[in-house]
Amino acid sequence: LVEKLLGGMLSDRVEELKQQGDCPIMFGGAGSGSLFGLRTKEAFSTFSLLTADGIEKGIRLMLTETERVRRHGYIASELERQKTKLLAELETRFNERSKTESKDITGKLVQNFLTQEAVPGIEWSYPHAKKVLPGITLEEVNEMAKKLILDRNTVMILTVQAQEGVDAPTKEALLAIYEDVKQSEITPYVETEDTRPLLPAMPSAGKVIDTKTLPGLGITEWKLANGARVILRPTDFKDDEIRFRAFSPGGTSRLSDSDYAKAWDADGIIGSSGAGQFKEAVLTKKLAGKVASIHPWISPLFEGLSGSCSPKDLETMLQLNYLYISAPRRDKQSFNSHKKMLSGFAAMSNSPDAAFRDSLTVLMAQGHPRRQPLTAKRVAELDLSTAYMFYLDRFMDVNDFTFVFVGNFEVQKIQPLIEQYIGGLPSSGRKEKWKDHGIHAPKGVVEKSFKLGSDPKSMVSLVFTGPMAYSEESQYNLQSMTSVLRIMLRESLREEKGGVYGVRASAKSNLLPQPGYRIDISFTCDPDRVDELVETAMEDIHNLRDAGPSEKNLQKIQVTQRRSLETDIRDNKYWLDKIQHYYSNNIEMAQMAGYPALIDGLDEGEVTKAANLYLNLDNYVKLVMYPEDKE
Known part of the structure; x- marks a missing residue:
């Protein structure tokens, strides 16, 4: 001890x-x-x-x-x-x-x-x-x-x-x-204790003005007088955990092109500056012994906050949430420290692995200025005042915010705290949404390679993208098809060919800003075997499109999905992610209950259809990194 x-x-x-x-x-x-x-x-x-x-x-x-x-x-x-x-x-x-x-x-x-x-x-x-x-x-x-x-x-x-x-x-x-x-002469450590409370004054409490319930999912939804929406999902999965997330449409898409370079990391800049009256170092000391944390975030299409706490420290977490929304700090010293850290990460991105990831990002966004890798130049362009004003704009009005709580609490008992610290947040009735800046993947077959590094290895990525008629069923079929493909690639590339230690195959779909999907296949291998292994991967794709999945692989996927659901359904973060997904995309939460039926109904035809629909051999990106030639 x-x-x-x-x-x-x-x-x-x-x-x-x-x-x-x-x-x-x-x-x-x-x-x-x-x-x-x-x-x-x-x-x-x-x-x-x-x-x-x-x-x-x-x-x-x-x-x-x-x-x-x-x-x-x-x-x-x-x-x-x-x-x-x-x-x-x-x-x-x-x-x-x-x-x-x-x-x-x-x-x-x-x-x-x-x-x-x-x-x-x-x-x-x-x-x-x-x-x-x-x-x-x-x-x-x-x-x-x-x-x-x-x-x-x-x-x-x-x-x-x-x-x-x-x-x-x-x-x-x-x-x-x-x-x-x-x-050297070194003086003793000195600190001054700050006894001020987190909040200089208590906010004026608002009221719950409307209540809805989803009994089959155990969810309660409140509408507060300031327009904020609160989603509550009490659980007994963990005795000492409450998870929290808030979100609102907008994100960095609301930045003008001229301000984007100055404020793209506004959440990191302001989040590292402390909150309210307190610098980050002082705030950390004040929270000693409290199991409560929260941090603001701003993504391309949304802004919000994420946090967690022990049930006994829920009020502390709500006070932090109140401060980060209503009283963010602008601190020059913290800004300089944050830029120093970013500069360090930018320098680290010179490694071959990082360069490959960055090259893929730029290639998939066709060089769009809002999807550029971290560089010293981008860090130098950040501006504290612009970032601070943008952060204020994103969080100044909670009218279109959704606040989600999942964990060990009783709905009625936490209502006074919610009304006090969320109901008391500022609101002017503003409603807005994100902007579509036209960031799209390239069309057709795009193949690119480059040389970097001295290690005798190559990195390979195959990426399939396209539009998607989004539904729960189409999303499920996409994921199931990709899971089958992952098994096939592992068996052929690793077990039969012995060409890779591992191969990754993953899929994701999105509704915003436009419905679409992306399938990523990646592996690392001997540079001399790149063409052979890429050809093998493409053969697996052809076989899945033409012959469909084997009964054995189909059963493997169903067994894995059922097991995952058994554990996921008793995980607070799983529920938090699902609630954000359904509410941010305006999808009825009730559709979540249909997932077991999708697993039971999975068949060879659906997977084959998905393979032909999403593994479009006329529309993909192939990126390969080779080591530099030895002189």
Whole structure:
């Protein structure tokens, strides 16, 4: 427990560093565990992901913060906050103990077998922590820090992605930074406690003015006086979970072409700035011990928020929702920090794998300016004021918002909270929708290849697209046909040819902005076997179109679908996704009940028909990446 507290507090300090305007740390933390995966060696480690232009600065920052802990230790408020966080995490696991997934248990048992690590179970761990944590003193933790953070037995490992203009520091340079930090004057950590409440004043509560129910699906729908729609689906799938999502039509499609370059990441910019009166770092501290989180998002066609909480922290989550909608923050330092992080990700996109994904995205959108890869130029064009004003516009009116709650709650008991924090949100009666900017896949057969990287491998993608007469049945047949194709490709490309480790085949359909579908087939292989394996994949497609599925494969698909439905139907996220899908596309939720009948009615004819309809051999994209020629 002491080591967990120590690592958690140092990780929190690194998180604070990240939010400084010019910090090169994109991700970082600390903790105890096995040394480089060696089960026989334990170590206390710090780790970080750094921007390419700030490697030495990032290393210095991480070493300095670690040395600060070794010399001066932690302060009382940090320890109490970390105790509260750790206990809240254990309490959530304890409350869900009767519904723990098998994979979580088997992982612990495997670890026990390999290392003889004790597996007491949460039934013991949580009561034990409740008993022991209050007695752990600051002196005890700081003494442990001195034992774990030593001047000897220190290993530094640095890996740098090869890219033009980026040189990895030498061993001598790293040792010089290490020694310089050891000799530097480092002041103790200081923080000022912020005791202000999340909301400076309570919002004026609205009222539920209309109620509908879908008894067969267990759904209640409310209409609030401010126009907001609330969808409630109480469940008993998890004892300590409520999932939340809100959405409204519009998204980045509402940005003009001239403003798109300046505000395409408005949700990331404003979401990383904190909310209301509080910077992100302060907000994180205030939420210590609360199992409640929320973040805003803006997609091409919708904007909204997503979150989750423990039932006892529902009010906190609703307060956060209220702040992100009614009182978003504009913070220059957070903006600079966010741009620094994006620049780091842009530099990482130079890898062959990332370049292949980006090339496919650009190709499928025919180079549309709203579907461009992340680059340093795109990051530099972002503008805080434009992004902030766009965010305000997207969230200023909840009249056309839908708020969805799925999880462990009672409808009548949460009504006052919904009326207070959602009913009290601003509304002017605005109704609008997304705009169609004409982003379409290319027509005909398009084949493209390029060379990048030195690894002896090629990446291949085949993409089929087209319009679709959307219905529950057509969507189901598309997915079922793709599942059959996936089996056929795996058997031919991997098991018979031995040409790939794995092959992916997936399908998706959409109603907005125009009804359509997309089927992606991808695999990695020996460059010398690309033509052979592509030809084999196309033969499988021809066979499925001409002969249809085998009875064996058809039965496999039905068995898998029934099993998936059994588990999905008792998953809160599954219901959240389904509700958003049906309501955002204006489809009757009652159609969801027809899925078992679709599974039972699946036959060879429907799959064959879908293969001929959606695997159009006169309309697909083929993209191949080869390694660069060796000189």
